[in-house]
Structures are given as C-alpha cells and as structure tokens.
Amino acid sequence: MSKKRKLKKNVTVAITAAVVIIAAVILIAILKNKPQTSVASSSSSVQSSSEAQQSSSSTPVSSTPASSGTGSSSSSAVNIVHDFGILMLVNKNNALPSNYTPNLITIPKSYYYTTDKDNHFDSRAATYLENMIDAGRKAGLSDLCILSGYRTYAYQQNNFDQHVKSYEASGETNAQAKIDAAKLVAPPGTSEHETGLAADVISSAWYKRNGTLTADFDNTDAGKWLRANCVNYGFILRYPEDKVDVTKYDYESWHFRFVGVDDAKKITDSGLCLEEYVAKN
Numbered sequence: 001m002s003k004k005r006k007l008k009k010n011v012t013v014a015i016t017a018a019v020v021i022i023a024a025v026i027l028i029a030i031l032k033n034k035p036q037t038s039v040a041s042s043s044s045s046v047q048s049s050s051e052a053q054q055s056s057s058s059t060p061v062s063s064t065p066a067s068s069g070t071g072s073s074s075s076s077a078v079n080i081v082h083d084f085g086i087l088m089l090v091n092k093n094n095a096l097p098s099n100y101t102p103n104l105i106t107i108p109k110s111y112y113y114t115t116d117k118d119n120h121f122d123s124r125a126a127t128y129l130e131n132m133i134d135a136g137r138k139a140g141l142s143d144l145c146i147l148s149g150y151r152t153y154a155y156q157q158n159n160f161d162q163h164v165k166s167y168e169a170s171g172e173t174n175a176q177a178k179i180d181a182a183k184l185v186a187p188p189g190t191s192e193h194e195t196g197l198a199a200d201v202i203s204s205a206w207y208k209r210n211g212t213l214t215a216d217f218d219n220t221d222a223g224k225w226l227r228a229n230c231v232n233y234g235f236i237l238r239y240p241e242d243k244v245d246v247t248k249y250d251y252e253s254w255h256f257r258f259v260g261v262d263d264a265k266k267i268t269d270s271g272l273c274l275e276e277y278v279a280k281n
C-alpha cells in the first residue's frame, strides 16, 4: 500500500516537473521571439542589402562620431536614418533606407540647367527653392538655375555601381573599387540629394564656361548672392570651407540644403555646420 502510494507520489512529482519545464521552455521561446519580430517589422529588412555595401566603402571615415541620434548599434559605421524631419542628417555615416521616398512635388523644368534632370523636390521645400531662384533672377542673376536637385536611391545606386565597375575594369578588387568610387560618388543612401531637400544651384553661363563644378563658384555674382541670401529661403550652404573635417565633404560652394527658415538662421548665425547643430539640439 505505502509503496503504491509512494509510486503515485513520484509520478505526480514527475508530471508536475515536466509541466513546469515545458512551461518554462515555452516562456523562453516566447520571450526570445518577441524582440526579433518587432525589430524585423520596422527597419532591419531595409538595412541588409544597402548597409553591406556602405560599411565597406565608408571604412576610411569610420572614425567620425555620428551624432544623429539614430539608433547607433556601433557594429556598423553607417546608421540608417529613421527620422525624416526637416533637419534629417544624411551623410557618410547616416544613410537613408533604400525604400525612402520623400513626399515629392514637381518643380517646372524652366528652373533647371537641363531638361533631362529629375525635377522633383520635397514638398516641404520646393516653393522655397523656386522663390530663392526667382529672387536671384530678379536681382539680376538671370541665369541662376538648378543643376541637380532630387536624386532617387536607384539613380545613386546606378551611378555608384558604374564607378565601381570602371575601377574593377582597371584591375582593382571589388572592395578597393568601392572605396575609390565612394571618394567620387556618395554610396546609395548617403547622398543628401536623396532627401529631396538639397540642390546644386549655379549660374548656367559660368557652368558652361567652367565645364564642371569647382569651389571658385563662390567668386561669381551668383555664388556670392546665394551665400548671402539662401538663409532667407530656409537654405544653408551645407559643406562650408571651414567644416571639411566635420562634414567629410570638400567645400561645395554650390550645394544648398533646406532646413527651414528658423533653423537656417540659427545655423548661419551660430557658424555651425548641420552635423554640429543637430548634435547640439
């Protein structure tokens, strides 16, 4: 009798233990799955293909502290931008996801140097850009125009890939070709033109004469006028001469970025570049 009872008790203990173990295993499995699925649904799918490319090409500048506040996981030098506010920071360390498309509107082709350019711009900034060019033209700079505004991720990818191919054709390894291509063309996702908030603005006569973009555009009437007046239209000179070590871009006297009138004034008055301004605010 007592043996039977003991056996019964043992069986009960064993069953209880088994139930507890199974419950624990299920609980662990649930806990393990939860964060994985929530991350995957938001952004990690977007990071995979583009980030692999960018991490190799951006190694030379990986020492720059990226101060965007966009979930930096330190495993890669390139963060994926998630906040698409008007001050979004897109640079060699902060890339737009490949599926990012701003809310675009069309700018008339008459504002462009050539008619074959993508003539879309972020709807938050398009009117400001048109107004800035109108004002410049009224002030006597009749040939003020946009050389390049919005560029799609696909355009930037294609442009970058072509440069990689040409370096590979000259005998470089794929890794080296990507590093060298990145010196000339921003890897896809990292060009500010992909935000739809940046434009290269020039004098067409100067550009025709010059044949290419050079920093001495700042000596022209158009360059001087833009530098002095862009702030009134919410634009900043994005890559100033004295901030090359921060922006990691050579001085670009033609590249203007919309940030809104208030912030453009604050940035210009403070003498900070966008990287520094975003880090402070």
Ligand SMILES: [Zn+2]
Pocket: 193, 198, 199, 200, 254, 255, 256
């Ligand atoms: Zn530009």
